Structures are given as C-alpha cells and as structure tokens.
Amino acid sequence: MLKKTPLYYNHLESKAKIIDFHGWQLPVEYVGALKEYEFVRNQSGLFDTSHMGRIFISGENAGKFLQCICTNNLDRLKIGEMLYTTACNEKGKMLDDFMVYRLSDKYICVVNSANRGKIYNWLCQYNAKKKFSVSIEDKSDSLGMIALQGPLSFKVLSAELDLTDLYYLEVKDVNIGTTNFIVSRSGYTGEDGFEIIADNKSIIELWKKLLKDNKREVFPCGLAVRDMLRLEMGYSLYGNDIDESKSPIEANLDWIVDFKDGEFVGKNILIEEKNNGVDRKLKGFRMIDKAMPRTGYKIFKNNVEIGRITSGGFSPMLNGFIGMAYINTDFANDKEIINIEVRDKLYKAEVMSVPFINSNVIRRKSVLS
Amino acid sequence: MAELKFAETHEWIKIEDGKGKIGITEHAQDELGDIVFVELPDIGKDIEKGESFGVVESVKVASDLYAPCTGKIIAVNSELQSNPQLINEDAFGKGWIIEIEISNEDELNDLLNESEYKEMI
Structure with a gap:
C-alpha cells in the first residue's frame, strides 16, 4: 500500500503527475521540470517534503547521545542551529545522511524517507544498549513538512511567519495561536529558502495560503526538479550517491566527519580511511x-x-x-x-x-x- | 494529402509521395516530460522496421526511437540538437525527428490509424 502525505489531495487538485517514490505517492512534476526549475531559481518553488522522517530526541543526554551516532560534531551546534551529518554503522558505512536541528528543549533528526524506520531503530537500540535514557519519538506521521525555495522565499513567507533573525542553517520555533511551526532557513536547492514543520492540518493550510496569496511568486514543484536542483549543487542523494556500501570518506563527505573527542560509531575505520586513503x-x-x-x-x-x-x-x-x-x-x-x-x-x-x-x-x- | 499513421511504440509517420516524416506522439512527449537531448542518426543510413534509430532523453528517462517502417534516412531535424524541447512544444509539427524514403509501403498497413492509436493509449 503506497503512502500518502497530508498534501496528497492538494497535489491531485493541482494536476500533478504522481509517482511511487520509495513507497510514497509524491508529485514528480506539476507543469514540467524545466519550468519549475525557472520558478525556483528566479521566484520561489514550494515542495512537499512530508515523506521525510522527523525523529525527536530529548532528555538531559540528548546531545551526548547524538554525538555518539553522528559523524559531525554536535558540540559545535548551538540552540537555534542545524547541521548536516551522516550516521555510520560499525564498518564506517553510511546508514543515512540527515540534518540535525537543535531547539531549546530537543533535537530533531530530519532523515531520508526510506531510512526512517532504520534510523529510528538504530537510535532506540543504541539508547538502550548504552543506557542514555533519552526520549526518542518518530513524529513523522503526525507532522507535515514543506520547503519554500528561491529568491522570493523570504518575502512571501515573511507574510505568514516571523522570520526575523533567521539565517542559513538556523532554526526556530514560531508559535501562532496554538500552532507550533518549526522553521529553518535551509533546503536542498542552493537557493535561499525555508523548511517548515507543523501539524498536518496547519501544513495543508500554509501550503494552500502560500499558493493562493502569491499566484505569480510561489509555484508548486515536484521531485524531478528537486533532483535537478540538488545535482547542480552536488548534494548527495541517499540511495543513489550514498548508501550502506559507502563510507563518508569515499563519498567526499570528509567535511562532515569530525574526529572529535570521544567515540562515535564507525570512528576507528573512518580514521584509518582518512589516514590511508580510499x-x-x-x-x-x-x-x-x-x-x-x-x-x-x-x-x-x-x-x-x-x-x-x-x-x-x-x-x-x-x-x-x-x-x-x-x-x-x-x-x-x-x-x-x-x-x-x-x-x-x-x-x-x-x-x-x-x-x-x-x-x-x-x-x-x-x-x- | 499526407496520411498519418502510428506505431504501438508511440512514433508517428506522416506519409506523402513515398516519403515519411517521423516523430513521437503528443502522448509520448507528455509521458516523457521535458526532453533535454535527442540522439539523431546519420543521413543516408538504412533502417529496418522496428529498429532503434535514435534516442530521446527526457529529464526522467532515456527512450529509444523505433522505425515504424523500413527505409533510408533522407533528413534529420538538426534543430533538435539546440532545441530538443521542440518535441514537447509541437510533437506533430516542428518536433519531427527524421524523414525517410519508404522502401516497402506494404509495411504501412501494419500501423495504427489515429483512432486505433487513441484507443490503445
């Protein structure tokens, strides 16, 4: 049974072409990848990224716990910041690449849709084995996620959410009434842009409002153009460029492998690869x-x-x-x-x-x- | 009066005076999505019915082009080299791909007419 994101019916309404993407019914294109490309590079494009996994980690030792899982250095991550990392198995091969957000009371790992169950289990097992007693919650189903990307993103999204003092790879809570929006200035396109997480209903409302109020400035975009945009930036795609048979050193992701103090899974093999070459x-x-x-x-x-x-x-x-x-x-x-x-x-x-x-x-x- | 016929592999052929212009159908271009590259054959080459004579590459996939009938290639649409999107914009017109001299007109009877093709898709 293929899964649907909360925005599935909005995609149908917009006459998107739908494909099966790792078990998800997602829009591959609305009006064509090349047109959508121009929207994102010149105006702004709106993407449904609800299929991605959102795993919340909290508790006193949450930072120390993630430091043992991630190849990047979580000690450098301040409240209100996010970073890109991989998580490796004991052989130094990549289980996933993902973003870690740090908010005042929790961390959020935004992982690839295909790896959601794998990473959640990996985190739970490590937590139990090493007795970290952190709380790990997969909130992917109850929360939706969208990305607005392109030079007009700031202007149009400012009308909906307070984006003051938010720069690239920073994240904050924006509360409107009882709704909590987790807003980051980030994305997969190389353009200025934002990613927003909120409850499914609020995500649908925001999606509709952004498209309705900005007919000449915001355009829905699909997976085909997303792939084109990320490839121009040289961003790796899990399942294509990286997987469990490759190490971050082989994948030229040395910059997110930090041989920090203390252990992290795969560290010894990665040090060996770094020193001896691959x-x-x-x-x-x-x-x-x-x-x-x-x-x-x-x-x-x-x-x-x-x-x-x-x-x-x-x-x-x-x-x-x-x-x-x-x-x-x-x-x-x-x-x-x-x-x-x-x-x-x-x-x-x-x-x-x-x-x-x-x-x-x-x-x-x-x-x- | 030119006659338009269709192959089950989604090529069309416009037949006039023993020659045929060949392209892909509106339905095919829509399925492929934005076309970004067309590999064209050499002029003068003989092609057999069902043989692959070129490739259209869209953002998503590569798709072989099959000859709807046997013949010799007498022209290729070289404009597609700089503007492959002509196929998306005008599949039955400016987006034509090759022209052949038809060597066996009997083969044309195996092709579909417009209503048969529409039924198939």
Whole structure:
C-alpha cells in the first residue's frame, strides 16, 4: 500500500503527475521540470517534503547521545542551529545522511524517507544498549513538512511567519495561536529558502495560503526538479550517491566527519580511511561530448573501467550534462578527462569538484565579539 | 494529402509521395516530460522496421526511437540538437525527428490509424 502525505489531495487538485517514490505517492512534476526549475531559481518553488522522517530526541543526554551516532560534531551546534551529518554503522558505512536541528528543549533528526524506520531503530537500540535514557519519538506521521525555495522565499513567507533573525542553517520555533511551526532557513536547492514543520492540518493550510496569496511568486514543484536542483549543487542523494556500501570518506563527505573527542560509531575505520586513503571517491563531472549521463553508466580511462555514475542529468544553469560518480582515486582529480559509456559508445567528460554552480544562501554575517 | 499513421511504440509517420516524416506522439512527449537531448542518426543510413534509430532523453528517462517502417534516412531535424524541447512544444509539427524514403509501403498497413492509436493509449 503506497503512502500518502497530508498534501496528497492538494497535489491531485493541482494536476500533478504522481509517482511511487520509495513507497510514497509524491508529485514528480506539476507543469514540467524545466519550468519549475525557472520558478525556483528566479521566484520561489514550494515542495512537499512530508515523506521525510522527523525523529525527536530529548532528555538531559540528548546531545551526548547524538554525538555518539553522528559523524559531525554536535558540540559545535548551538540552540537555534542545524547541521548536516551522516550516521555510520560499525564498518564506517553510511546508514543515512540527515540534518540535525537543535531547539531549546530537543533535537530533531530530519532523515531520508526510506531510512526512517532504520534510523529510528538504530537510535532506540543504541539508547538502550548504552543506557542514555533519552526520549526518542518518530513524529513523522503526525507532522507535515514543506520547503519554500528561491529568491522570493523570504518575502512571501515573511507574510505568514516571523522570520526575523533567521539565517542559513538556523532554526526556530514560531508559535501562532496554538500552532507550533518549526522553521529553518535551509533546503536542498542552493537557493535561499525555508523548511517548515507543523501539524498536518496547519501544513495543508500554509501550503494552500502560500499558493493562493502569491499566484505569480510561489509555484508548486515536484521531485524531478528537486533532483535537478540538488545535482547542480552536488548534494548527495541517499540511495543513489550514498548508501550502506559507502563510507563518508569515499563519498567526499570528509567535511562532515569530525574526529572529535570521544567515540562515535564507525570512528576507528573512518580514521584509518582518512589516514590511508580510499580506493574510490565521489566526484562531479561535466560532459565535454554531448550525451546524457545516467545512473549506473560505466566510466573508462584507457579502456579500463574506473568507476560508475551514481547521479546524472541536465543542468539548465550550465546548459550541459553533469553528474556524480565514484571514480578510482588515481583518476578522481579535477580536470581529469574520463570516458563515459552511453549505449556502447564512449563520450568524453571532465572530472570536477562540486558544487557545479554557486549557492545563493543567506548566511549570518559573522560578528566577532 | 499526407496520411498519418502510428506505431504501438508511440512514433508517428506522416506519409506523402513515398516519403515519411517521423516523430513521437503528443502522448509520448507528455509521458516523457521535458526532453533535454535527442540522439539523431546519420543521413543516408538504412533502417529496418522496428529498429532503434535514435534516442530521446527526457529529464526522467532515456527512450529509444523505433522505425515504424523500413527505409533510408533522407533528413534529420538538426534543430533538435539546440532545441530538443521542440518535441514537447509541437510533437506533430516542428518536433519531427527524421524523414525517410519508404522502401516497402506494404509495411504501412501494419500501423495504427489515429483512432486505433487513441484507443490503445
């Protein structure tokens, strides 16, 4: 039985094309991915992200507990901030990549929909085994989530929610009447934008109001454009670019692996990988020859297979074809010329670092005191 | 008067004076979504009925193009190289893909007419 988000009927009403995404009935597009792309990069796009998991962790030791689960350093996370991390198993392979929000009384892990049960169980088991006595609650079903992304996001969302003093990767509670909105300035597109969590009814109301009051400024957007936008930013997609057979070091996510004091699951193996190097690295590439690179295509150098594509597609911003691939470390260098096999023919591409384009997020100006 | 026929694989062929212009149907372009790349064959190539002569790549998927009948390719729509979205915008007109010289007109009888195609989809 396919699952529906609280916004499912709104998507039908808007004539979205619906697909099965990891067991969820979600909109893949409304008016077409390329049009929706322009909306997000130039105006603002509204996404239903209710399928993602929202796991609440509270209790005296919640921070210490998550520090043992996450590869990134939770000690650096102040109240009102969020960070990107992975969680690894004992072999240093990624169980998931997710955002951790820190609010005054709790942490929230916003995890990939396909990994929701896995991460919840992992957290519960670790909590029991190490006697942390934190409270872990999967609130994904009772709460909805939407993302508003694009240069007009701040302007249109300000009319609904107080966004004062909220910058990139920051989060706060905004209470209106009895409704609690958890609002963060974040997203998966590289644009300025916000992600909002609230009870299902309030999320539906906010979705409808944003679209109704801003007909020329806010447009509903689907999964197809979301993939295009995140690929331009070089953001990994769990299930494609990263999974339980890859480590964050291989995935070029070293920047969210912090060999902080104390133990975290997978630490020893990741230290070893960091020191000794790994055989393959996730890198970006751009097609030189004209061809569409897709997931699973093989990469060659001097007629020897040196990697596989994990994500590929069209970049409207670059007007070209880009992708990400695990490449034998010897060839995982910027400007390396590689050959990609598309339907039995080889096409030239150039290895590059991600992101492919510049981000437009709005960061807090650092105030040194 | 040109005659329009359809293949079950969602190509159309507009037949006139022994030649046929070939493209994909409105229904096919809608199913594929935004088309971002078209791999065109070389002019002069012989193609057999049912043979793949090219590929359209949409944001979502790659889809082979199959020849509705046997013939020799006499023209390709090179505008698709810079503007593949012509297929989305005008599947039966400016979005045509190749033109062939039909070698066996009998094969056309196996194709669907418009109402048969509409019934199929």
